[in-house]
Amino acid sequence: MDKEKTGEFTIGALARRAGVGVETVRYYQRRGLLAEPQQTRGAYRVYGEAELARLRAIRRAQQLGFSLEEIDGLLALNADRDREHAREAAQAKIALIDSRIRQLEEMRDALAELVDCCRHTSAPSPCPILRALSND
């Protein structure tokens, strides 16, 4: 079943098309994020375009910063009736991302300051980075 009939995949073929691992597909199924296909060929499950689309949507949402739990919620929304919910979810995610960016910037600035200090002092004096860790 390596010879894919259009729109019919084994789990391995589906995984490759979606850019994930076989184990990942099984994991999503186990947690209910992806349905097991009704169709089988012998003992093997046969996946269709719907499952591939679903996997791609999951990946896209992950790239936007959503967790699998959040993605489950998002993919349960109806594009016509739940506009407000989706927008709220996106805005909440934006706020979290912004907050994290600020946090990282503070870290970066603190480190940059220490490195700069390191540049302007010479070898006989102790390392300002290590001293900053050691002192109050």
Place this chain on the structure above:
Amino acid sequence: MDKEKTGEFTIGALARRAGVGVETVRYYQRRGLLAEPQQTRGAYRVYGEAELARLRAIRRAQQLGFSLEEIDGLLALNADRDREHAREAAQAKIALIDSRIRQLEEMRDALAELVDCCRHTSAPSPCPILRALSND
């Protein structure tokens, strides 16, 4: 032993002073990040100012974005002889943080675009956020 003699702490007192949990102190000891004190009173360990300083250094380094593994390495450096090592570690961390910031900014921008699109379309048309997840 709740009556702290200056520079002598039980594990609970030390944890409170350092702003961590008792379990965290034990965890750091288990992984060798913090030494067990030589001094005891009866069955209880007695910690000193050195351990408190060490814990504070760990915390400060964590706030700068270093992992416990990295902190172990940093705290093993000598402030007089290892200036270069410390500076390199800090610079590497800066690069990682910068990269992560950029990643998050891309996420944020993508989300902001979708939210903006949502604002400029009306209820009869489907939610652009959910459509973006579903389409290529």
Place this chain on the structure above:
DNA sequence: GTAAACCCCGTACTCAAGTACGGAGTCAAC
């Protein structure tokens, strides 16, 4: 028919940084 790739299933494990028990003993205040 044979061998290799693949699938299924159930369970355990990884990563990093903790946190939470349960059981037993210790210490301090009354």
Place this chain on the structure above:
DNA sequence: GTTGACTCCGTACTTGAGTACGGGGTTTAC
């Protein structure tokens, strides 16, 4: 002495997103 807070110890568990087995069966290409 009693009680409650605390300590110690060893082990298990959490979080989120996977990943890796082992064992057995199936499919495909030669």
